[in-house]
Amino acid sequence: MKRSHRLGLPAIAVMTVAVCTVAACSSGGGSGGGSGNSSSAALTASAPGITATTITIGSHQPLTGPAAPGYSEIAPASAAYFAYVNAHGGVYGRDISYKYLDDAYNPTQTATVVRQLVLQDNVYAIFDGLGTPTHLAVESFLNSQKVPDVFVASGCDCWNNPTADPETFGWQLDYIREGKILGQYIAQHFSGKKIGYFYQDDEFGMDGVKGLDDEIPHSSVVSRESYDPTSTNIAPQVAALRASGAQVVVSFSIPAFTALLKLNSLKLGFSPTLAVSNVGSDPITLSGLLESFAKQGGATVNGNALTTGIITDGYTPSLGDTTNSWIALFKKVHDAYDAKAPFDGNVLYGMAVAYTFVQAMLKAGRNPTRADLVSAINGGLPQGPAIAPYAYSMTNHAGVTGAYIGVISNGVLQQKGPVLTTDTSASGTITTYSGTEPQAPASGIPAP
Amino acid sequence: MTALSTPRVLGAALVTAVVVVILSIQLNTFRDYQIAEIAIEVTAVAGLTVLTGLSGQISLGNGAFMAIGAYATALLTLHLNWPFYVVLVVSALVTAAAGGVVGVAAARLRGPYLAGATLLLGVALPSLAEAYPGVFGGDQGLDVNFTTPGFLGVNFPLTRWQAWVCSAVALVTLVLLANLGRSRVGRNWRAVRDDEVAAALAGVNVARARILAFVVSATCAGMAGALLAIVTGLVAPGAFTITLSIALLTAAVIGGLGTLPGAVWGSLVIVLVPTYATDVATSHGLSSSVASNIPVAAYGAVLIAVMLVFPQGIQGAVRWIAGLLGITSARSGRLVSAPEGDELPPSRHQALLTPGGDPPDPHEKEDTQ
Numbered sequence: 036m037k038r039s040h041r042l043g044l045p046a047i048a049v050m051t052v053a054v055c056t057v058a059a060c061s062s063g064g065g066s067g068g069g070s071g072n073s074s075s076a077a078l079t080a081s082a083p084g085i086t087a088t089t090i091t092i093g094s095h096q097p098l099t100g101p102a103a104p105g106y107s108e109i110a111p112a113s114a115a116y117f118a119y120v121n122a123h124g125g126v127y128g129r130d131i132s133y134k135y136l137d138d139a140y141n142p143t144q145t146a147t148v149v150r151q152l153v154l155q156d157n158v159y160a161i162f163d164g165l166g167t168p169t170h171l172a173v174e175s176f177l178n179s180q181k182v183p184d185v186f187v188a189s190g191c192d193c194w195n196n197p198t199a200d201p202e203t204f205g206w207q208l209d210y211i212r213e214g215k216i217l218g219q220y221i222a223q224h225f226s227g228k229k230i231g232y233f234y235q236d237d238e239f240g241m242d243g244v245k246g247l248d249d250e251i252p253h254s255s256v257v258s259r260e261s262y263d264p265t266s267t268n269i270a271p272q273v274a275a276l277r278a279s280g281a282q283v284v285v286s287f288s289i290p291a292f293t294a295l296l297k298l299n300s301l302k303l304g305f306s307p308t309l310a311v312s313n314v315g316s317d318p319i320t321l322s323g324l325l326e327s328f329a330k331q332g333g334a335t336v337n338g339n340a341l342t343t344g345i346i347t348d349g350y351t352p353s354l355g356d357t358t359n360s361w362i363a364l365f366k367k368v369h370d371a372y373d374a375k376a377p378f379d380g381n382v383l384y385g386m387a388v389a390y391t392f393v394q395a396m397l398k399a400g401r402n403p404t405r406a407d408l409v410s411a412i413n414g415g416l417p418q419g420p421a422i423a424p425y426a427y428s429m430t431n432h433a434g435v436t437g438a439y440i441g442v443i444s445n446g447v448l449q450q451k452g453p454v455l456t457t458d459t460s461a462s463g464t465i466t467t468y469s470g471t472e473p474q475a476p477a478s479g480i481p482a483p
Numbered sequence: 484m485t486a487l488s489t490p491r492v493l494g495a496a497l498v499t500a501v502v503v504v505i506l507s508i509q510l511n512t513f514r515d516y517q518i519a520e521i522a523i524e525v526t527a528v529a530g531l532t533v534l535t536g537l538s539g540q541i542s543l544g545n546g547a548f549m550a551i552g553a554y555a556t557a558l559l560t561l562h563l564n565w566p567f568y569v570v571l572v573v574s575a576l577v578t579a580a581a582g583g584v585v586g587v588a589a590a591r592l593r594g595p596y597l598a599g600a601t602l603l604l605g606v607a608l609p610s611l612a613e614a615y616p617g618v619f620g621g622d623q624g625l626d627v628n629f630t631t632p633g634f635l636g637v638n639f640p641l642t643r644w645q646a647w648v649c650s651a652v653a654l655v656t657l658v659l660l661a662n663l664g665r666s667r668v669g670r671n672w673r674a675v676r677d678d679e680v681a682a683a684l685a686g687v688n689v690a691r692a693r694i695l696a697f698v699v700s701a702t703c704a705g706m707a708g709a710l711l712a713i714v715t716g717l718v719a720p721g722a723f724t725i726t727l728s729i730a731l732l733t734a735a736v737i738g739g740l741g742t743l744p745g746a747v748w749g750s751l752v753i754v755l756v757p758t759y760a761t762d763v764a765t766s767h768g769l770s771s772s773v774a775s776n777i778p779v780a781a782y783g784a785v786l787i788a789v790m791l792v793f794p795q796g797i798q799g800a801v802r803w804i805a806g807l808l809g810i811t812s813a814r815s816g817r818l819v820s821a822p823e824g825d826e827l828p829p830s831r832h833q834a835l836l837t838p839g840g841d842p843p844d845p846h847e848k849e850d851t852q
């Protein structure tokens with residue numbers, strides 16, 4: 036047959052063209068670096084991503100896709116705080132340039148965008164990469180490349196592994212500590228009551244349950260129901276919780292599923308005391324979700340009324356506490372640089388973690404290498420916007436170590452009781468933190 | 484009949500391999516990573532375009548076959564620590580077996596029913612990883628350790644080695660599929676696609692031809708999954724959502740359904756357009772809520788533009804331009820002038836989604852035998 040090679044040859048020809056196209060595209064991705072050409076002669080291009088005038092850092096964030104609502108506010112909030120710092124002198128005179136790329140919460144895309152940031156854009160560090168499964172896809176790559184991987188936006192205990200992953204640092208309160216603190220409160224205040232668990236069937240939920248089980252007697256747990264975040268039908272789990280006679284339900288859930296739990300309970304006339312983990316209990320997010328889900332179901336509810344009475348915990352000051360110096364600072368930055376976003380828990384999170392990064396950069400020195408940033412954090416960071424100290428040391432890469440218990444009332448988290456700190460071990464005791472939270476600096480920028 | 488063409492195909496493959504090696508050395512390491520990504524996509528899309536374009540079956544579940552290949556690779560590497568080339572072959576065999584099982588069911592289904600069944604596969608299978616976290620690592624997935632071989636030295640970039648491995652697998656796959664497409668197997672597929680009754684009367688075992696097409700397609704997807712596992716270093720269910728399966732089909736359609744060059748074009752679009760659009764969007768200082776949606780919008784715009792202007796995909800456009808330029812080699816000249824057996828005439832696109840297909844096309848008849 037004459038046409039016998041038709042399928043083959045063009046395919047290979049096109050493959051050749053294809054590869055050439057890649058070559059053409061790459062012309063823009065040359066070397067960064069550059070030498071100091073600013074007036075401040077002492078500043079040098081001391082590391083990849085650092086020039087005399089800028090510090091370029093990168094991140095992967097779910098800006099589109101199912102995880103985007105709420106979480107997509109975090110990176111713009113961090114960028115807003117960096118813009119504030121840049122406008123007020125920067126970090127030793129350098130501007131922070133924050134390039135965050137969308138991974139749609141898909142680990143394959145995380146692997147691609149982080150390689151783009153590290154291999155092509157030559158970022159100095161990866162900052163606040165969001166999500167457990169997503170960030171796990173790049174953790175070993177970043178460590179093999181010796182790129183600082185700071186303040187991962189996930190409460191997984193897995194970021195605290197200084198021997199195997201010396202470049203990686205957690206930031207937020209991990210779910211095991213959180214479970215212990217919530218669990219102790221419930222064991223003390225609802226002694227003898229029947230307790231039910233509702234949790235996400237992944238690392239997040241299971242770490243939380245691990246912490247709860249350290250504190251709550253097994254005999255009082257009458258039901259353990261988990262949910263899959265890809266399936267919104269949780270009616271069977273709620274029915275099982277109701278059938279078990281649970282008087283208190285502890286929920287390690289993301290906001291959408293906290294709202295679904297509340298609405299499904301309402302439908303069944305089931306009204307246990309609800310205790311929810313920090314990530315699933317931001318009152319503003321929750322209230323909005325409750326109202327929109329109810330509307331989809333043809334009902335009208337008052338979100339703030341439904342969230343009132345939910346027990347939760349917090350590791351940053353409550354947004355409702357307008358006299359707090361940190362809230363005042365971040366509100367000011369929000370209004371000036373990120374006013375389109377609601378001032379909610381996600382924005383507070385993004386600003387607080389950005390503040391911590393500036394603390395670490397200032398400590399790393401005027402002309403830091405990548406290793407300088409890592410050793411600066413290994414040397415410990417002073418307490419900042421979080422209400423408890425960080426655990427950072429040579430042998431510990433966990434972040435915030437404690438939280439306070441709070442109750443939501445009329446859309447605002449009200450602190451109940453003192454700040455409690457603990458560790459992640461089953462035997463580790465929970466102690467009242469005696470220190471006080473420092474005031475936010477008047478300049479809004481940490482002292483070097 | 485293929486005495487002349489096989490050496491030419493192999494020669495072209497060798498030339499391409501040399502070009503890939505030279506480019507991978509010239510370009511930065513992120514471009515190497517993208518070459519690897521393109522090669523992975525080519526491997527999977529080539530298998531799908533053969534299934535859909537040649538045998539006339541649709542699959543919205545090839546992402547699940549990629550998951551099978553990837554998890555097989557992760558488990559074999561983790562527990563048995565076999566060398567990668569062995570793992571690749573075993574992963575391909577495992578996926579081929581899965582493709583055979585699905586193919587037996589698929590051979591009985593047509594049009595939207597087949598689409599629905601394979602869609603179910605694409606949605607449900609990756610959830611198994613979450614259902615059995617002890618074996619598959621749950622939501623966090625499994626780590627895959629892949630390093631450069633010792634003889635290349637310690638300073639050899641890992642991404643370059645990944646680009647080489649992936650491109651080699653993609654090229655071998657393309658050569659084999661090209662041979663398969665013009666062999667008796669390929670002619671049987673086209674015969675079945677165009678008219679099952681006529682094919683059966685002519686002595687073609689219709690069910691066997693259809694199942695074999697599924698096996699071949701699944702094998703390609705499985706190899707792509709194995710490559711994806713070693714390139715990203717992690718196998719997690721979040722990587723194998725239904726979006727992946729749909730992206731594979733989109734790449735095949737954008738490139739030109741049923742043509743292997745089309746598989747390459749489509750893969751280029753799928754891999755490079757989002758990255759390029761992100762770069763453009765972020766460098767123009769757009770607000771984050773706008774910039775983050777530009778890649779998705781660009782992807783949609785390319786799909787619409789290609790479908791409107793060139794319903795036969797980019798490869799159709801290439802042939803059209805070649806025709807305009809008067810390139811009248813026997814091959815391209817004939818391709819432009821008349822639709823032929825290994826590409827899908829426009830009516831066939833609809834036939835795929837219509838129960839029972841549509842009447843045989845007289846143009847196609849003579850081609851099938």
